[in-house]
Amino acid sequence: MEKLGAVKGLVPTADALRFLTALMDARKEEVRSRVELAKIEAARATAISQIRARADLYRQVFDRIFDERREFIEKHFEIIARGMASNDESLILNGLNGLGKIVATSPFANLASIAEVLEGDKEIEF
Template identity: 40%
Template structure:
């Protein structure tokens, strides 16, 4: 039964080819279908390449988002720590002012001066190397 359908399709295909032969010579028709087949193969290859590029793009975007989240968390913690230290220095200064204790005020001012004069970005290259390495960093 299967061979009947294949013969039937083949016969129909040949009759269509003979019909087209009046418009276009057979070698040209075969060349056209060969080129059409090549174009289809190229289309499939291009589609696969585009899918691979899209997957690569998604991976890179995920990596960028993860790095952003990591940097955001690190800087948030660094500045939270600095804010806490600044607040503590002002508490010491306020206490010194309330008590009239110059030594306490001086100590608070000294502490505040150290915090403000130091940059959280001083060791940025070292931080970047740590973040780019494969080491596990606890935050």
Template identity: 40%
Template sequence: MNKNNTNQLAFMDRIKETTSILPSKDVIKFIKVLGEAYTENQITERELAKIQAQREVLLTEIRRKYDLYEKVFEQIFSERKMAIHKSFEVIDMGLETNNRELIVSGLQNLSKVVSSSPFTDLQKLSNALESNNVIEI
């Protein structure tokens, strides 16, 4: 007897055992319910896998956006830092040489930098960052 026939006989023996406890009509109903539960479990597992994959895609997108925003803001504030530093260099030079024009020029530039907000065009910046266009930083 081959292995497949042996398995079938073992399965039939188990059904006969079960029928001694439950009527055969209930055994068939039980097997049907068990099969439906298995099928539903398989569907649920596929849906969970799909949700997990979508979650990973979204997390990757969020991480990439975070990295992009971080680089953009680092660049914006780095430029402001350099402009402020340059303004103080001009003011210092004016003080060292007693040159009022340099001092005034440095103070005016400093005033422009600190009074302007990098967020004035926030909507424009946000639209640029959210677009799929390549942004050079």
């Protein structure tokens, strides 16, 4: 208060009070802004974490889908190889037919149902 009295002659008291009030209001706004920024940052961090988790889930699902296709393709090539080794035409044809069916179908043919499962709340086990 002594310092306020010292500037009394230089600055009118009403102006000094308005200035201090404006300064306090600015400080309150700064604190509110910092709180709001902290909330936004927390929401951003949560969203990024959820996006990363979802991306990892998608990667695991698609890795598994393509692993299964690879396994089926390898099995059919084994059948074809056995048929060729034993000169068994029906075994070769069965292997080729199975291989053709796998290759002809897209792993994304039932993408809508895959997306439904991925976007659902159910836990997915591998």
